[in-house]
Structure formats: structure tokens, C-alpha cells
Amino acid sequence: MRGTAQWLPASKSISNRALIINALAGGTSDLHNLSDANDTQLMLRLVNSNDRVIDVEDAGTTMRFLTAYFSVTRQAKVLTGTQRMKERPIALLVDALRALGVEIEYLEKDGYPPHEIKSFAGQKVQHISIRGDVSSQYISALMMIAPTLPQGLTLVLTGKIGSRPYIEMTVALMKHFGAQCTFVDNKIVVPHQAYRPAEFTVESDWSAASYWFSFAALAQDAEILLPRLSLDSLQGDSKIVEIMKTLGVQAVLENGLLKLTKTAHQKELHWDFTHCPDLAQTVAVICAVKGVTGHFTGLESLRIKETDRIAALQNELRKIGADLREDDTEHWTLIPTTSALPTSAFFNTYKDHRMAMAFAPLAMLMDVELEKPEVTRKSYPNFWKDIISFNVPATEV
Template sequence: MSTSIKLKRTSVLRGTAQWLPASKSISNRALIINALAGGASELHNLSDANDTQLMLRLVNSTDPIIDVEDAGTTMRFLTAYFSVTRQQKTLTGTSRMKERPIALLVDALRTLGVEIDYLEKEGYPPHRIKSFAGQKVQTISIRGDVSSQYISALMMIAPTLPQGLTLELTGKIGSRPYIEMTAALMKHFGAQCTLLENKVIVPHQTYKPAAFTVESDWSAASYWFSFAALADQAEILLPRLSLDSLQGDSKIVDIMKVLGVNAVLEKGLLKLTKTDHKKELHWDFTHCPDLAQTVAVICAVKNVTGYFTGLESLRIKETDRIAALQNELRKIGADLIEIDSEHWTLKPSAALPDSAYFNTYKDHRMAMAFAPLATRMDVEIEKPEVTRKSYPNFWKDILSFGIPAT
């Protein structure tokens, strides 16, 4: 593995991101639902991201110990899946995974009737699923402001429960598009659910096998919007994307209208070109937190003051992404200032250095968010292999655009 990758400044970009991955969010949900449906579905264009490849391998694993590495979605979905399918498993992961809370999901599963023990720190992996004697309750209350993945995990197993399941969501609902994505995929495989403002109702049903093709990943596409925004000249084509997408991160289209990128579908490809940008961006990232790092870097470079809300969940991702952003933005003269627990201001850079070295904190999104700075300066990115988590061929696509890399 390389310790770093160096990108030489390249200000004109034209080409196609041929290696844009399929959506890992959709892929991982499809794999869990397919397993609950008996495993007979034809699933096409599954993501080659490491998170999905882990899910593909682990969902049918007979091993008693399941190592999800750094894949949070895989950890949460498999915890619920193994619980209701009465599989005795120990789930573990990297040192960072052992710092990411799972108590809300475990508490919900315990309320249902699953016996789960923590093996090290209370409320955190690793944990052991011991048994599921049977469903004890039909309704569970769970916070909606921590992670939508807990909610999606419970939604997907709900049809298999004899009484179905009603989820009462308390507090602010974060990443709601991911909950809607889960409901849409459940419907595709024959299970209906009702989404209300603060409630999800899923009756007992049987999933049915169905063919399904996964669309490209909008989170991955967001980095090419950043390249287009920061380059002096750009015409970038992105394959297999739908403007009518299940993915909440398709909101990047609307954000980038403010930040100077126009996106239109032409002959099955999404074409990105430059346009005028505004001097301020006001945006609530509650429902698309994975876009925050990308957008912060763009604002920092284009002299756009950002007024952000909805960043709270970034603290429990692969790293504390707020702290990581603050550290790395300061290297280019910008800053992400916390006004209070719900409001942040992005202070843009007055002048960029000629070059900079960026740490990635074992976080794929940190690496890809700062890579587009290669349109303005020479950059060096620490541990480039972290992108395998969601976009294994990211650097290959960068090379195809003529950006020199060593």
C-alpha cells in the first residue's frame, strides 16, 4: 500500500469517469433483502466498493466470527439480519469500528427479544448474538437523529417478524432519503411499508425474489462535481446516473447549481459544465451528510461563505469528520467554525498555497473530498488506498483525465 499519492496541478478536465461505482447504499440493502427473500434474486451492477464486497461475502457466511472491518452499514445491517435469522454470531471490526456506537440498534433488538452481549465496551462492538426466542413487542421507539442505518436495519427485518413492526421515531429525523430508499427497495421485493412523519409501519409479509439493477453512486459522483467546480475549464461525463434517484446525495445537483456546475443528461450520460456561482451557500446537510466534506472544500476554494446545519452525525463516521475537516481546511487558509451545536460557518481561503499535504484519517471521503484541489495546486494525499471502501478505482479515473499522479 502506498503511503501517499501526489497529484500535479491540472486545470483543464475533459473526459468520462468510466469507473464510477454503483451505489453501495442500494447494493447493501438489496443484498440483505435478497437474503431475507431466500437468495434467489438476480442482482445486477452491484457495487465493487469494499463495503459491498464485504456484505456479499459475509451475509451468507457460516463463520461464527464476522469481521466487518470498517464498514458501518455492514455492521448494522448484519447485526439485525443475523438476529432475526437466529444465527449465533460475534460481530467485530477495526479499532475505529469499536468506537462507533451501536447501542440504539442493540437496545431495539433486545426489546424485540434478541439476546445480545457486548464483549468489550458497553454500547459498542464487538458483540455476540446469542439467541432470538421470539418477538416480544410489535412497537419500538428509536431516536431518528443518530443514524438512519439503525432504522433501515430494523425496517428490512420487519416483514419477517410474526407481528410485523412499527417504529416510532423520536426527535429530529436525519438522512430521511435513506429511509425512503429502504422502503422503495422493500417494495421492489414485495414488502409494503407505510412512512409517516415520525412513524414507520411494516406488517408481516413475505419478500419475493426479483431482478434488480443498481444505479451509479451519487456520493461518488459528487467528487466529479467538485472537479468541475474547481477546474478552470471542465466537461465531465458521468455514466449510469438517474436524476430521479433513490439516493439522497443526488441533492448535489441542486447544491452545485449554487456553486457553479450545471448538470444535464445527454445520451445516457450526465454532463457537467461550469457556470456562474454565488458568494454564499446556505445548506442543511441533515439528509445528505456524506456531501458535507466535498461541499466544504469547494466553498473554501471558490471564496464562498458557507452556512451549514445538519452536520451532527459527522462526528460518528469513519472519523470525527468535523474535526478532520477543520484540521485539513486550515492547511489552505480556510476554516469550519462551530457557531453552536447545530450551526457551522465555512470561512473560505483568501489565498491558496502552491502545494499541500492532506491527511485522510482512514476516511475515504476525506481523501476524495480534497483530491479535486489538484485543479488549483499540487496536492499530496495520505494513504490513497482508503478509497477502496466506496470507490476502488477513484485514482484510476483521475489518471484517465490526464492528471499526473505519482
Template sequence: MMYALTPPTRLRGTIDLPTSKSISNRALLLSSLAGNTLPLSKIATCDDTTVMQKALQKDHHTIDIGAAGTAMRFLSAYFATQEGVWTLTGSARMKQRPIRLLVEALNAIGADIRYLEKTGFPPLKITGKALQGGNLTLEGNVSSQFISALLMIAPTMQQGLSLTLNGEIISQPYIHMTLKMMESFGVKAEWETQHIIIKPQPYHPTSFVVESDWSAASYWYGMAALMPDSDMTLIGLQKDSMQGDSKVVELFQLLGVHSEFTEHSVHIFSTGEKITFLSYDFVNQPDIAQTFAVTCCLLDIPFRFEGLKSLIIKETNRIAALKAELLKIGYIINDPEEGVLEWNGTKTSFNVPAVIETYDDHRMAMSLAIAALKHQIIIAHPEVVSKSYPNFWKDVEQVGFLIQPK
């Protein structure tokens, strides 16, 4: 399937954003650990959360999580604490995404996890049992999902968990999110500089409402930056959000988008006032880096982005994918060193319409869709958005885009 996108002459509309899958997946796991006796509200409706919900029902001992990376990491830790023998597997891409550091950490505190195919990668055979816990040391630059997975099961361990993180700690907002949500379910933690201590303690059932997703909001901010006189309202976003990606408000202000918050939404509109060069370290917000790379190119704003090492092990190698697809619409971007992406303003000729590949990556599809405001493009495999934002194309049509299936 392919979609040819024709943009509107102006952007107007109210978008009911999907709720956060990051928060939803944590809420689902924490609720399960707490006994599932009170309701969760506004759980995200997307591929990743559906996988989590089915897995946590524990109806089957072989669980295929598809391309859901968060589910693979969180469930590896969860099932290590659940009596029984469990198999976690996934898509071909999932079997290429490393999980060795998490498996080694879990086994070091009493888990029994073995690789069924290639060492260091899924699928996994997990023999669940009560974990001893104790002291554990990891490098601070490992995936925050590894850290969050360990933290969420820590209260169930016989000795709790004393976790030391060496060096720079990346994606700290996600760790803060995890600890804040654990507190909502009755668990207290101590975090001082490089050390997180969680004592053995019970989770308590709680009602929980999931807020809208700031990562999803970034695509609408990108469109607002590119369209003069744009005016949109995004429903369900919180100014004091626990999501690190709420940084879009501050960053898009630099690209000419102003935000006005109400109690349950944010009103965004273009001001036309933008900087001439953007330098930023996305180490704490890697999921919005694609949006900014695309938007800056389309605004003719050269950039240098750092902190992007994790992008090579996402749903696809997002660094390579961005370079390839932006080249198709004339922008020559470079990765001069690991974790860095930059554009100095260099352009080249290209053929139209440009067919944009999505690499089975929802964020490639949605971030490159913004390019339709400046160039003739066709999005290949648009259905990949179901991973996090199933109604994305309906919302795109709602604000005036014409979508023609090819």
C-alpha cells in the same frame, strides 16, 4: 503510500462511476431475506459490499467487518433473526462507533445481543432467533442506518413492527430508499408522519439493478466547479434517483455547474455563474458535506452548513478532520456549535506542498483531492478510497491528472 497530484490544464472525459454502495448493501441483505434465488446486477465492487457479501454467505460465525459501518448496523439486525451464535467485530475505529441505540431497540423486540468489550460499542455477541416484534419508539434523529436495519427485518417478525419516530427525522432519503427497495422485494409498509408500520409478510425474490453512486459523482461536480471550460460525462446516474445525494445537481448549479441528463448518464460543464455565499442544511445528505466544504473554500465562497452532527461518528470525526486539513492549505473554518461548520473567508499562510492526511476515511481522500486544482498537495494513504470507489485514482488520471507515488 502517498500521491502527489498535478492537475490538467482542462477537464475532459467520460467517467464510469461506481454503483451505489448504499443501494448495494440493502439489495444484498433483502435478497438474502428473500432466498437469493434471482440475480442482482451491478452490485458495487468495493470494501463495504465485499464485507456484506462474505458475511451473508454465513460460512463463519465470527465476522470481521473492518471499517464498514453500514455492514455493522445492517448485519447486527440481520443476524439477530438468524439461528445460531454470531460474533460481529471490526476495526479499532469501528469499536469506537456507538451502536447502543440499535442494540437496545433490537433487544426490546426480542433479540439477544450482548457486548463483548465496551458497553454500547462493538464487538457484539448475537444469538439469533425468531423475533417477536411489536411496538417500538426511537428518536427521529438517530442514525438512519439504525432505522433501516430495523425496517428491513421487520417483515420477518412474528408481530411485524410498528415504529414511532419522535421529533425531527434526519436523513429521510435513506429511509425512503430502504422502504422503496423493500417494496421492490414484495414488502409493503405504511409511513404516516412519525409512524412506520410493517406487517408480517414474506419477501419475494426479484432481479434488481443497482444505479450509479451520486456521492461519488459529487467529487467530479466539485472539479467541474473549479475548472473553467470543464466538460465531463458521468455514466449510470438517474435523474429520478432514490439517492438523497442526487441533491448535488441542484446545489452545484449554485456553484456554476450545469447538468444535462441523457437516458443513462449526465453531462456536466462549468458555467462560471456562482453565488457569493452558500447556506445549507445537510441533515439529509451528510455524505456530500465534505465535498461542498472543500469546493466552497477553493471557490472563495463563504458558507454555513448545518445538520452535520452525524459527521463526528463516521469513519473519522469529519468535522475535526476537515478543519485540520483545510487549514493546511490556508482556510480557517470553524464549528461554532454542534453540527455546524462555517467559513467566513478567513485565510492564512501555509507550506507547500501540503500533505493531506486521510484518517482512514475514503471521503476525506476524495473530497480533498479536488484541492489539487488550486494548490500543491500530496494525499497520504490514498488507498482508503477502496472503501467505496476503488477506481477513483484511475479515473482521476483518465481526465488528465498526473499522479506521482511518493
């Protein structure tokens, strides 16, 4: 398998943060290479929307960031989304915003969208404690609005801190746009200050790149080139380079491109996904078919994603003779298949873009059919075009 990924998307995590901060800075920054992922295109359209009802569809980041943004900019809005979005909790963020002085009401089920932002009379508190183990997006949402608060904001993160690189990404972007922010141990301190417009270029998405590591791992031979990736990335999912050394893929930068080639793989992988949970599905599938026993921690947040990703993985891995065993509330064991793979299989995607892309590389080994493959538009709209350009066999989409 040889070639270059022509349409590797820009990072939607970075793009969505840049769009919120730019809006808070007055909306005049020059932003380059924004992601074409549906989540980012929604953010681009909705952040300046005059509509009373804001439909974020299935975009969790967009829901959380816009809830905070509309609150401090005193915009009366109703935020809603798909049925799955209405099942994804938002209480921690709403509770924090209410403590700050925002009036928000739930319209259906307490703790879940849809919700209505009514008013923001003024800042009531300067310190907020919030759990660090549920979603870093709640924390980033509060961080980005903090400079606009008259008293600034100090956040104390309680318990285990998950997805720490995403919080550090937010710190870095805030600083790029002129706002000072310190993140030490479990405390984030943001003084009152003004953002400044700035030129900014978004790097390629490491989450999207991870699927090409998977293709390389499962191909008989591989030389895959990936554009616009930095080994010093702000993105937590750049850890895929380290993970894939164990699973048989070497990554080196050559002439501005990241080159993936095959190497020998080990028989066991121990990994904590606390700070890169979006890689878990991809890694689980690779381990399953390469005979690698996985010892995983940090999967807790997967239960509140686009679907319950732990249950979804368990269901679909069994179709190829593998399993993800929950040893206790913090530890999982990936049991690889010990028998020959079926010649073909149909995989459900659960309306989850990462389920579709995690299982697609199995086409290197068997005939693969995927339910609703169009779900990849959420983060990687041109995924199937890249698949075709590499002449990947036997994938029915």
C-alpha cells in the same frame, strides 16, 4: 478538463440493502451492477458466511445491517471490526433488538462492537421508539427485518429525523421485493409478510459522482460525462446537482449521460446536510477555495463516521487558509481562504475514504499529496484510475 468517468461505481447504499433483502427473500434474486466498493464486497461475502466471527472491517453499514439480519435469522455470531469500528456506537440498534427479544452481549465496551448475538427466542414487542437523529442505518436495519417478525413492526422515530432519503430508499427497495411498508411523518409501519425474489439493477453512486462535480467546479474549463445516473434517484446525495448550481456547475442529462459544465458561482451557500451528510466534506472544500462562505446545518452525524469528520475538516482546511467554525451545536460557518493557496500541501485522510476524495480535486489548483490514498477502496475502488484517465495534474498517490 474533459472526458467520461469510466468506472463510476454502483451505489453501495442500494447494493447493501438489496443484498440483505435478497438474503431474507431466500437468496435467489438476480441482482445486477452491484457495487465493487469494499463495503459491498464485504456484505456479499459475509451475509452468507458460516463463520462464527464476522469481521466487517471498517464498514458501518455492513455492521449494522448484519447485526439485525443475523439476529432475526437466529444465527449465533460475534461481530467485530477495526479499532475505529469499535469506537462507533451501536447501542440504539442493540437496545431495539433486545426489546424485540434478541439476546445480545457486548464483549468489550458497553454500547460498542464487538458484540455477540446469542439467541432470538421470539418477538416480545410490536412497537419500538428509536431516535431519528443518530443514524438512519439503525432504522433501515430494523425496517428490513420487520416483515419476517410474526407481529410485523411499527417504528416511531423520535426527535429530528436525519438522512430521511435513506429511509425512503429502504421503503422503495422493500416494496420492489414485495414487502409493504408505510412511512408517514415519524411513523414506519411494516406488517408481517414474505419478501419475493425479484430482478434488480443498481444505479450508479451519487456520492461518488459528487467528486466529479468538485473537479468540474475547480477546473478552468470542464465537460465531464458521468454514466448510469438518474435525476430521479433514490439516493439523497443526488442533491449535489442542486448544491452545485450555487457553486458553479451545471448538470444536464444528454444521451443517457450526465454532462457537467461550468457556470458562474455565488458567494454564499446555505445548506442543511441533515439528509445528505456524505456531501459535506466535498462541499466544504469547494467553498473554501472558491471564496464561498458556507452556512451549514445538519452536520451532527459526521462525528460518528469513519472519523470525526468535523474535526478532520477543521484540521485540513486550515492548511489552505480556510476554517469550519462551529457557531453552536447545530450551526457551522465555512470561512473560505482569503489568501493565495500554497503551491503544495499534504493532507491527512484519517483512514476515511471521503476525506481523501474530498481533497483530491484540489489538484486542479495546486500540488496535492494524500496520506493513505488507498482508503478510497471502501466506496470507489477505481477512483484513482478515473483520475489518471482524466489526466488530472499534480496528484501524488
